[in-house]
Amino acid sequence: MGSGRRWPHWKVETRLLxxxxxxxxxxxxxxxxxAAAIGIAALCLFRAIAVNDRRNELAEADQRVAAEMVNEVxxxxxxMPGDDPLCRRYGKFQRLNLREWNRTPRIxxxxxxxxxxxxxxxxxxxxxxIVTVTRGPRDFGIQLTPDEGWLAKxxxxxxxxxxxxxxxxxxxxxxxxxxxxxTRPGFQEQ
Numbered sequence: 469m470g471s472g473r474r475w476p477h478w479k480v481e482t483r484l485l486x487x488x489x490x491x492x493x494x495x496x497x498x499x500x501x502x503a504a505a506i507g508i509a510a511l512c513l514f515r516a517i518a519v520n521d522r523r524n525e526l527a528e529a530d531q532r533v534a535a536e537m538v539n540e541v542x543x544x545x546x547x548m549p550g551d552d553p554l555c556r557r558y559g560k561f562q563r564l565n566l567r568e569w570n571r572t573p574r575i576x577x578x579x580x581x582x583x584x585x586x587x588x589x590x591x592x593x594x595x596x597x598i599v600t601v602t603r604g605p606r607d608f609g610i611q612l613t614p615d616e617g618w619l620a621k622x623x624x625x626x627x628x629x630x631x632x633x634x635x636x637x638x639x640x641x642x643x644x645x646x647x648x649x650x651t652r653p654g655f656q657e658q
Contacts, residue, residue, distance in 0.1 A: 526571070530582055533652055534569045537584075537601055540608065541648055545588060553616045554646070557627075557634065559591025566599070588646060594632045597646040604651030611647045 545561040548554060555561075566586035573580060582601040587594050614636055619625060626637045627644065634644040 530569065530571060533582060533601055534584070536652075537599055537648075537650060538564065538566060540650070541597075541599060544608070544610065554610075554612050557612070557644070558588075558593055558595055561588065561590055563589040564597070565589065566597070593629055593634050595634065595644055595646050597648065599648045599650070601650045601652055603653070606653060607651045609649045611649075613645050613647065 542561075542564050545554075545564070548561065550556075564586065565588075566584045569582055569584045571580060571582050580602075584599045586597055586599075588597040614625070614627075619627065627634055628637060629635075636644060
């Protein structure tokens with residue numbers, strides 16, 4: 469301690485950590501390099517903020533479309549005539565219980581979709597329901613599986629009530645489902 473010698477690793481470097489040979493660069497070149505790095509970092513930050521804003525806009529639009537679809541599906545099931553195959557099989561509509569809506573990503577040439585699954589409660593039984601929304605002109609369709617035509621072609625198939633749900637017994641076991649497909653011009657793609 470008393471020798472007064474200083475070791476090199478005790479020195480504190482105050483210069484910027486630059487690659488080898490960079491100390492040969494003039495201060496103007498160093499300034500340009502630092503300014504370019506800050507500019508690139510700022511562009512990346514602004515891009516991340518813009519992407520986040522776009523995601524928030526999509527989420528809000530998805531919520532509007534989902535709320536509109538729930539109202540439309542409930543209205544359609546409630547107003548269905550009594551002679552419809554769905555009403556003959558399940559009875560009068562009572563309540564719709566849907567789970568969380570999910571946006572599927574764009575895969576190959578298939579457009580993204582907003583989809584949800586749940587249960588539709590009717591007078592006689594409950595039924596699984598799948599609702600899918602894609603972009604396009606305003607349209608709405610419903611399909612019951614298995615449909616009456618399929619049941620007529622397969623007389624050995626039995627549609628039985630198991631618990632509170634109809635189950636089709638034909639080469640195994642399959643549940644009856646309602647598929648609702650809709651297209652909306654307000655649905656935004658990613």
